[in-house]
Amino acid sequence: MLGLNKNDLTLLLVVAVLTLFAPFILNPFPADSAMAQFNAGYPDLMQRFIIFGIFAIGFNILFGLTGYLSFGHAAFLGVGSYAAVWMFKLLSYNVVPAIGLAIIMAGLFSVLIGYVSLRRSGIYFSILTLAFAQMSFALAYSVLSNPKFNLTNGETGLQVYKNDPQIFHGEGMQDFPHFFGIYMNSTHTMNVGAWSFDFNAGYYLCAIIMIAVFYLSIRIFRSPFGMMLRAIKSNQTRMSYTGLNPRPHTLAAFVISGMYAGLAGGLMAAMDPLAGAERMQWTASGEVVLMTILGGTGTLIGPVLGAGFIKYFENIFSKINDNILHQWFAFLPDGIEDFVVFIIHPFIGKGWHLTLGIMFMLVVIFLPGGLVEGGQRIGKWIKSRGKSDDKTATTEPAE
Amino acid sequence: MGILEVKDVGKRFGGLQALGDVNLSVKENSVHAIIGPNGAGKSTLLNCLVGKLIPDTGSVMFDGQSVLGRSPHEINQMGISRVFQTPEIFGDLSVMENMMIPCFASRDGAFRMHAVKNMMTEKDIVEKAEAMLVDMNMADKRHMHADSMSRGDKRRLEIGMCLAQEPRLLLLDEPTAGMARADTNNTIDLLKQISDERDITIAIIEHDMHVVFSLAQRITVLAQGTPLVEDDPENIKGHPKVREAYLGEAA
Amino acid sequence: MDAFILQILNGLDKGSAYALIALGLTLIFGTLGVVNFAHGALFMIGAFCAVSLSKLLQLSYVTIDETQKDFLGNPLKVETPYVESWFGPEVGAAIIDWSVPLSILLAIPVMILVGLIMERGLIKHFYKREHADQILVTFGLAIVLQEIVKYYFGANPIQTPPPDALLGVSNLGAWFGFELPYPNWRIVYFCFSALVIAGVFAFLQFTTFGMVVRAGMADRETVGLLGIDIDKRFTIMFAIAACVAGLAGVMYAPINPPNYHMGMDFLVLSFVVVVVGGMGSLPGAVLAGFMLGILESFASTTWATTTLPGINQIIIYLVAIIVLLTRPRGLMGRKGVMEE
Numbered sequence: 001m002l003g004l005n006k007n008d009l010t011l012l013l014v015v016a017v018l019t020l021f022a023p024f025i026l027n028p029f030p031a032d033s034a035m036a037q038f039n040a041g042y043p044d045l046m047q048r049f050i051i052f053g054i055f056a057i058g059f060n061i062l063f064g065l066t067g068y069l070s071f072g073h074a075a076f077l078g079v080g081s082y083a084a085v086w087m088f089k090l091l092s093y094n095v096v097p098a099i100g101l102a103i104i105m106a107g108l109f110s111v112l113i114g115y116v117s118l119r120r121s122g123i124y125f126s127i128l129t130l131a132f133a134q135m136s137f138a139l140a141y142s143v144l145s146n147p148k149f150n151l152t153n154g155e156t157g158l159q160v161y162k163n164d165p166q167i168f169h170g171e172g173m174q175d176f177p178h179f180f181g182i183y184m185n186s187t188h189t190m191n192v193g194a195w196s197f198d199f200n201a202g203y204y205l206c207a208i209i210m211i212a213v214f215y216l217s218i219r220i221f222r223s224p225f226g227m228m229l230r231a232i233k234s235n236q237t238r239m240s241y242t243g244l245n246p247r248p249h250t251l252a253a254f255v256i257s258g259m260y261a262g263l264a265g266g267l268m269a270a271m272d273p274l275a276g277a278e279r280m281q282w283t284a285s286g287e288v289v290l291m292t293i294l295g296g297t298g299t300l301i302g303p304v305l306g307a308g309f310i311k312y313f314e315n316i317f318s319k320i321n322d323n324i325l326h327q328w329f330a331f332l333p334d335g336i337e338d339f340v341v342f343i344i345h346p347f348i349g350k351g352w353h354l355t356l357g358i359m360f361m362l363v364v365i366f367l368p369g370g371l372v373e374g375g376q377r378i379g380k381w382i383k384s385r386g387k388s389d390d391k392t393a394t395t396e397p398a399e
Numbered sequence: 400m401g402i403l404e405v406k407d408v409g410k411r412f413g414g415l416q417a418l419g420d421v422n423l424s425v426k427e428n429s430v431h432a433i434i435g436p437n438g439a440g441k442s443t444l445l446n447c448l449v450g451k452l453i454p455d456t457g458s459v460m461f462d463g464q465s466v467l468g469r470s471p472h473e474i475n476q477m478g479i480s481r482v483f484q485t486p487e488i489f490g491d492l493s494v495m496e497n498m499m500i501p502c503f504a505s506r507d508g509a510f511r512m513h514a515v516k517n518m519m520t521e522k523d524i525v526e527k528a529e530a531m532l533v534d535m536n537m538a539d540k541r542h543m544h545a546d547s548m549s550r551g552d553k554r555r556l557e558i559g560m561c562l563a564q565e566p567r568l569l570l571l572d573e574p575t576a577g578m579a580r581a582d583t584n585n586t587i588d589l590l591k592q593i594s595d596e597r598d599i600t601i602a603i604i605e606h607d608m609h610v611v612f613s614l615a616q617r618i619t620v621l622a623q624g625t626p627l628v629e630d631d632p633e634n635i636k637g638h639p640k641v642r643e644a645y646l647g648e649a650a
Numbered sequence: 651m652d653a654f655i656l657q658i659l660n661g662l663d664k665g666s667a668y669a670l671i672a673l674g675l676t677l678i679f680g681t682l683g684v685v686n687f688a689h690g691a692l693f694m695i696g697a698f699c700a701v702s703l704s705k706l707l708q709l710s711y712v713t714i715d716e717t718q719k720d721f722l723g724n725p726l727k728v729e730t731p732y733v734e735s736w737f738g739p740e741v742g743a744a745i746i747d748w749s750v751p752l753s754i755l756l757a758i759p760v761m762i763l764v765g766l767i768m769e770r771g772l773i774k775h776f777y778k779r780e781h782a783d784q785i786l787v788t789f790g791l792a793i794v795l796q797e798i799v800k801y802y803f804g805a806n807p808i809q810t811p812p813p814d815a816l817l818g819v820s821n822l823g824a825w826f827g828f829e830l831p832y833p834n835w836r837i838v839y840f841c842f843s844a845l846v847i848a849g850v851f852a853f854l855q856f857t858t859f860g861m862v863v864r865a866g867m868a869d870r871e872t873v874g875l876l877g878i879d880i881d882k883r884f885t886i887m888f889a890i891a892a893c894v895a896g897l898a899g900v901m902y903a904p905i906n907p908p909n910y911h912m913g914m915d916f917l918v919l920s921f922v923v924v925v926v927g928g929m930g931s932l933p934g935a936v937l938a939g940f941m942l943g944i945l946e947s948f949a950s951t952t953w954a955t956t957t958l959p960g961i962n963q964i965i966i967y968l969v970a971i972i973v974l975l976t977r978p979r980g981l982m983g984r985k986g987v988m989e990e
Contacts, residue, residue, distance in 0.1 A: 003517050069782045120974060123685050123781045127921050128974055134918055135967040143960025216515070224503055224513040224521065227492070231500055234491040241449065241487065242501050243475035243564065245509040252512055282918065286789060293786060346801050354801065357793030364787045365775070 008218050011300060015214055019207040022046055023197045030194035034327075037319055040312055043187055043200035047271045049308045050206040051264050056291040056303030057210075057217050058260020062253050063289070064298035065226060067233035069126045071285050072113065072133030076106040076258040078140060078280030080265025082151070085158045085275045092168035093160075093177045093273070095184065095205070099266040106262020107255055114254035118247060121236075133282045140277040157276035177270045179205055184271055202271045209267065213260060218300055220256070229253050230298075261288075290360050296372030305371050310356065317352040400463075402427040402600050403448070403568060408457035410443055417443045418454065418624045425568070425617075430594050430601045432611045435621035441604045444621070445572055448602075449481050450474045461568065472509050480561035482571045486553035488560065490546035494537060497545050497556055498528040501563040527563065535559035535589075551582035558589065562597070569593075571603040575610050587613050612636070652828045657947045659822070663836045663905055665943020666843035667693075670898035671920040672927065672935035673850060674891035680867040680930035681884045684773055685781055687788035690917025691795040692892045695764060696899025697908035698799055699757040701808050704749035707733050748813045750904055757900045758893060765892025769885050792914065800910035807907035812838070839901050846897055847936055850890070854932070863887055867930065922970040928983025938981060942966050 002009065018025065027041030040046070059073055080102035087098035117128040145154030152158055160166070160175070177184045184202035191197075220226050231239050232246050239246050269275055278284070287310075295306025325341045325348070332340060347355045367374050401424035410418040418440045425431045435441055446452040448459055450471040459466050466474050475481075489497050502524045507513075519525060532538045535555050540548065545556065554574060561569055574590070575583040587610055594601055594614075605611045611618065611632075618635045620627040627640055635641055671693050678686050710729035718726040734742030745752065772791065776784045811817065812835040820837065822830040854860035866873045866880045873880055899908075906912065923942055927934030948954060950962040973980065 003515075003520075005517075067780075067782065069785060116971065116975065120978060123785065124925070124974060124978065126782075126785060127925055128971065130918055131922055131967040131970050135964045135971075138960065138963035138967075142963055146959045219515040219517070222518065223516050224499075224518040224524075226514075227496055227500065227518055228503070230492060231489045231496075234489040235487055237483075238487040238489060238560075240471040241475055241481050241483075242560065243472050243504040243509060244500070245470075245472045248510040252514075256514075283914070286793075289786070289789075346798075351797065351801060353793060354797035357790050357797055361772075361787055361790035361794065364783060364790060365772075368783065 002215070004218060004222070008222065008300070012211075012215055012218060015301070015304065016211045019050065019211060020204075022049075022207070023199055023203070027195065027197055031196045032194060037324075038316060040315060041198055043185075043198055043203050044271070045311070045315055046200070046203045047206055047267075048311050050203065050210045051267050051271070052288070052291060052307040052311055053304045054206075054210050054213055054267070055261055055264035055288050056295065056307045057214060058257040058264070059288045060257075060292050060297065060299075060303040061217060061220060061229075061260065062257035063292060064303075065221070065229035065233065066250050066253050068118070068121065068250060068254070069289070070117075070129040070254070070257075071126050071282055071289070072117075072129030072131075072136075073257065073261050073288055074282065074284035075113070075133045075136040075280050076110055076261035077265035077268070077284070078136065078275070078277065079109045080106045080262030081269040081275035081279055082140070082158055082265075083262070084266040084269035085160065085273055088160050088177065088269070088273050089158075089164040089166065092166055092170070093173065093175065094168070095177045095179050095266075095270040098177070098270060099263065102266025102269070103259050103262045106265065107259045109262075110255045110258025111251070114251050114258065118250050118254060130282055130285075133280065133285055137277055137280040137282070140280055152275075152277060154277070157274050159274045177202075177273055206267050206271070209263070213263065214300075214304065221300060225249070225252070290356065292370075294360060294363055294370050296370030297368075299370075299372045302370050302372045309371065314352055314356075317348050317355060318350070320348040401425045402462055403602065404458075404460040405444075405448070406458045406460070408444070408447060408454045408459060410440075410447060410452060410454045416624055418447070421457070421621070421624070421626055423619055423626065423629070425600060425602050427567075427600055428594075428598060429616045430590075430603065430614050432615035432618045433602065433604045433621055434606075434608075434611055434618060435627075438623075439621040440624040441621055442572065443624075445481075445570060445604055448474075448570060449479060475504075475564070475566075476509060478567035480564055480566035480569050482554075482557055482561055482569065482574055484572045484574075484576050486550065486557045488545050488553055488557050490544075492545055493541065494532070494543050494545050494548070494556060495528060495541040497560060498531055498541075498563060499524055501560045502527045502531075505564040531559050531563045534562075551578060551585060554578070554582070554586060555589065558586075558593075562593065562599075566599065568600045568602065571601065571605075573604055573606055575605070575607055583607065583610065586610075590614055652830050653951075656830060656832070657951060658944050659830075659832050659836075660950075661944030661947030662840045662940065663902075663943075664946060665940035666840050667898050667902050667916065667939075668920055668923045668943050669936045669939025670843055670846060671895050671916055672923040672939050673847065673932060674895045675920055676924045676927070676930055676932060676935040677850075677891045677894075678888055679924070680932075681863060681887045682769075682773065682777065684776060684784050685788070686773070687785055687917065688768070688792040688795065689788075689891075689895055690913035690915070690920065691792045692761065692764065692895040692913070693899040693902075693916055694796065694799065694908065694910065694913030696757050696761060696896030697810075697903045697912060698803060698899075699760055699896065700750050700753040700810050700900045700903040701803065701908055703753040703756050704746070704810055707731065707746045707749050707752075711735075747815075750810060750812055750900065753900045753903075754897060757896045761893040761896030762889045764896075765889035766885065768892065769888040773888070774885075792917070796910045796913060803908075803910065805910060807909040809907045810903040812904035835904050839905060842901050843898065846894060850894060851932070853890075859883060859886075919966060922966055924980075926970055926973045926980055928980025931980065931982040934980055934982030942969065945969065 002012070004012065023041050023046070026046065027039045029035035029039050055077060059070070063069055083105035084098035084102045087101050091097055113129070113132045117125055117132065120128055140152040141154060144151040174183060179201070182201045184205065185200070187198050187200040189196055189198050228244065228249050232249060236246055265279070291306035291310050292303045293306070294309060295304065296302025322341055322345060325344055326337065329337045329340050345351070363370055403423070403425040405421055405423035408418055408421045409416070421444060433441055433444065443452065447454045448466065450466065450469050450473070453467060461477055461479060464477065466477065466479070489500065499518065506524065529538065529541070532541055535558070537552065537556060537559070540552065545553070548556070575586050578586065590601065591614065593599060603611070603614065615632055617629070618632055619629045620635065620641050628635070628638055630638065671689060674692070675686060675689050678684055678689070708731050710731045713728050713730060715726045715728045720726045731742060731746060733745050736742065737745065768791070772787065776787055816834045816838055819831045819833050822832045854864055862873065862878055862880070863883055866884065923938045924935055926942065927936070927938030945965055946962060949965040954961050
């Protein structure tokens with residue numbers, strides 16, 4: 001069905017079900033309970049899961065398949081956001097033209113950057129994309145925000161003002177992005193006993209788009225084009241001596257992943273009509289690299305997992321403070337309790353980036369395949385343990 | 400007129416004259432060997448033929464068209480396939496995928512984007528690749544990771560990938576280097592079979608005289624960047640100049 | 651004319667910092683073949699050596715001076731730094747005043763130690779892995795290092811003044827009869843950098859150790875075949891490169907108050923410098939460092955910024971992109987080195 005084999009179809013269905021029922025799944029604890037802080041079913045957090053998921057899926061099409069490590073993808077995200085806000089300013093708050101233009105602009109921009117950067121490979125490619133991203137950041141932050149030609153509104157960030165044209169903005173419409181009248185911030189809250197679940201229009205728009213682009217990425221992975229991209233990663237010499245030109249292939253992959261980033265940027269603006277230059281900084285590009293690696297480079301589900309994992313723990317870790325820690329470890333004797341809290345303290349709250357950095361290093365060192373590989377290893381281990389248990393009855397374990 | 404005509408090709412690397420006035424003519428549907436001691440310029444010559452290097456002087460014509468200034472993939476699309484000294488295959492891909500890629504390349508050219516088609520639904524490609532695997536005696540290995548195969552199998556796969564493109568000229572760069580005797584003999588048999596059964600010209604660079612004399616119909620001896628002599632194998636064996644330059648030191 | 655010279659001089663201090671970081675980067679790349687994204691963090695750690703020492707030296711104890719009253723009439727609390735009580739008020743004050751140059755003494759062992767731990771503990775295991783993995787793991791390390799610094803020192807820049815004696819401005823043009831005011835500390839920084847650069851070059855040029863390292867940079871395998879333990883020397887080279895970056899950071903503290911992300915800021919530019927100079931070329935790194943520093947300074951003039959707004963922000967990247975595309979091996983890179 002859908003041109004997918006059984007495994008891929010199952011994967012797609014699982015992802016679809018999980019995203020559509022996320023408001024339930026992410027709010028497993030009653031709203032008033034102490035555990036409610038681990039709930040992640042707020043609209044804006046769920047939107048972030050999805051948007052960064054899209055960003056990472058796209059990044060993975062480039063890095064996972066071709067092995068070209070770009071440190072400049074945040075630039076496309078930023079371009080997408082700016083394009084979307086401009087659509088809001090000029091036309092109306094409808095998200096369709098905004099997201100459309102975001103994808104187109106990011107695509108055009110990535111053709112330009114990709115055409116130049118892909119003339120080099122390896123670390124030179126990484127450094128070139130890094131240089132481009134920093135340049136784009138500088139352009140957005142200061143160069144393109146002068147009074148004569150204000151494209152980005154510099155430090156303040158681009159936003160919609162009352163005196164903007166908004167030629168199609170209807171009378172009586174609210175000043176917020178909408179999808180043909182459905183406002184992105186409209187939320188329906190459902191209370192079931194002690195639980196409360198939020199269904200947000202913006203989230204569902206993002207979710208449906210993500211399922212669609214996830215499906216597209218499966219198709220790309222399984223296509224002849226996807227195989228060519230993996231061939232480029234595997235052996236470029238053989239590639240060109242087989243009569244295939246690697247450059248248009250990598251450029252196409254670069255542009256596709258740039259458009260994914262643009263889509264993510266457009267959605268970001270659709271959820272909150274504001275675009276700032278800091279979205280383009282290379283540390284933001286680093287973040288999507290982290291997500292992809294952490295989840296599992298070159299796997300279908302990895303980037304989505306990585307994005308969800310990082311955004312979820314970012315949210316949780318930032319909320320934990322010393323008081324909460326003391327509550328948790330209250331069962332320990334006083335001295336030990338203080339010591340444990342003291343040890344954990346640097347990693348929580350504002351220390352989330354430290355935790356992230358350490359986690360990332362551990363993954364690169366010990367688990368290059370990311371969470372997906374980790375899952376596979378655990379699966380194998382359980383299987384082999386099951387088997388060796390059977391064997392011990394008769395023979396020595398294989399180890 | 401041969402299918403491959405090399406005229407007065409010269410190449411310098413700094414102060415080193417790697418090739419000087421090389422002339423070579425490879426007849427269609429023959430097996431032509433290029434031999435010579437280390438540093439004779441064999442690999443440099445080969446690299447000039449496939450577009451990796453551009454000679455300083457002279458011309459290289461393939462089937463009446465110049466190959467100079469074209470990039471490797473363009474030259475390949477003209478009908479020249481190359482087998483490397485150490486097998487160059489797509490190590491991270493399966494054997495079947497390895498075989499499908501050249502099939503796509505010869506059907507669709509240097510770049511065509513099939514981004515949403517499922518590759519296994521491309522019936523013609525799948526059939527062709529499977530047939531080629533059967534020809535190469537590798538059908539049972541189709542799901543294997545290409546990197547996990549033995550060196551002999553990798554060589555076999557690489558040759559198969561080149562043949563899948565139905566090239567008119569197959570260039571082999573020391574195809575048996577570093578192989579065990581049994582693998583070497585298998586490779587010789589395979590190449591013999593290929594040249595007998597197919598409309599194909601083979602040019603081979605080789606060190607191993609056993610390989611050269613079992614395969615070649617014509618031999619060019621290269622020494623210090625210039626062709627010493629070009630003749631039939633029988634005459635090469637007894638040629639005094641060749642003995643001096645090459646076989647002499649080997650014997 | 652004097653404006654022209656002033657712009658060159660203005661570029662020198664940044665150029666020196668670029669050159670020193672790039673020198674270490676290219677040394678590590680040339681010897682170990684590793685692209686070190688954590689090199690900027692080493693520069694930052696150096697700067698924080700200066701911060702820590704000046705804080706340490708200012709550690710004080712409080713005494714209550716009954717003879718003096720504060721404005722509320724209570725006895726005045728007097729903070730006396732320990733150093734002053736140990737060495738006497740004058741010497742102690744001088745030590746505190748000169749804390750930044752003194753930090754060099756602290757930074758050298760600290761940076762060597764950090765370098766050794768980094769190389770032996772982490773980077774050693776990445777020699778055989780892909781460049782992408784090296785980039786990723788050192789990128790992770792850079793995040794960890796900067797977050798640790800942020801945890802202990804906070805997110806705000808910390809003012810670290812130079813010694814009073816070097817605080818002022820000198821008129822460099824006095825000898826030539828025109829006005830050319832230039833901050834003293836920047837002169838010191840430039841001279842210091844020149845000294846360090848000269849030291850590194852002399853070390854590589856005139857010692858047997860340096861000779862082996864240079865030979866190893868040119869052809870690692872052959873040198874390895876000679877029975878020389880290259881790896882050990884390369885480890886020491888890494889420590890030296892870390893030290894150079896650290897020293898650059900120590901002395902830069904008064905110019906730019908250290909903050910936790912200064913390393914990342916300088917890293918990107920230093921990469922650009924290395925690439926422009928030629929990966930693996932030491933003179934190239936120094937030349938490109940100063941060149942780009944000066945270029946940036948010219949692009950920051952009011953004339954340049956009014957003609958092309960923001961040109962100062964992007965000039966270095968533009969140059970890098972042009973160089974990479976037209977001459978991929980960089981200004982002074984050897985032919986064939988990383989030219990893909």
